[in-house]
Amino acid sequence: MNASEDSLAPEVRSILDAARERPGGDEPVAVTARSFPDAVAATEAAGRIPVVAEVKPTSPTTAGERTDDPVELAREMVAGGATALSVLTEPDHFGGSVESLRRIREAVDVPVLRKDFVVNESQLDAVESDLVLLIARFLGDDLSDLVTAAKERGFQPLVEVHDRDELGRALDAGADIIGVNNRDLATLAVDLETFESVAPHVPDDVTLLAESGVTSAEDARRMRAAGADALLIGTAIMDGDVRANTDRFSNATAKTELSE
């Protein structure tokens, strides 16, 4: 355990403990990735907000579990205009599986992010995906090696940060896709100011995501105004009609133009 882990919420501690036990793949995967920056550019060219819609059957902060077929949910999100999908593969706390991800990636043609707590190199080989999440807070000195290992396999690593210090580590590790998580993994509290405070320090050539806590069109516009290239939205899309919800967030920009 390193110092920054002492303060974690008990739920996060237990997620991390489980992640450290999970087996990886037998041999390195070789991924032909669908370009995420290109998908973001195409959505922007069409005048919409790039939304990464997240298939998250449940979570430590969500009441209940959604039992619909994940592939159906994924198709609906794409029909609603999702630029990319995020798929939880964490089984114990988020109801995910590598099998769901495999099936979803086969069923859609947008880039797919593997959302899990990858803590070692062989876990990268559990399943192919276009993007893979690496959480700076949990990787300490291994971050740089994992970014390199992910790129070698053809993945586009998305490095998740929560403050300027982690941003510096992500950049030093060679990350070119970075997500600022508005949720503090120590307390699980969400604050959109987190993104606003970190974003100004991110170089322009980085593809920048705002993660967590976007619940309304107004939040979406607020994150865009603060410099988000794309928004990663889970709970607010999973709650109800996922196609209509995805469409509402990706078209949130149009309303601003009309009303301002």
Ligand SMILES: O=P(O)(O)OC[C@@H](O)[C@@H](O)c1c[nH]c2ccccc12
């Ligand atoms: O449901 P929300 O608040 O829209 O958040 C989505 C996503 O950012 C969140 O699920 C998340 C961000 N980082 C993570 C790391 C692991 C698991 C999940 C996450």
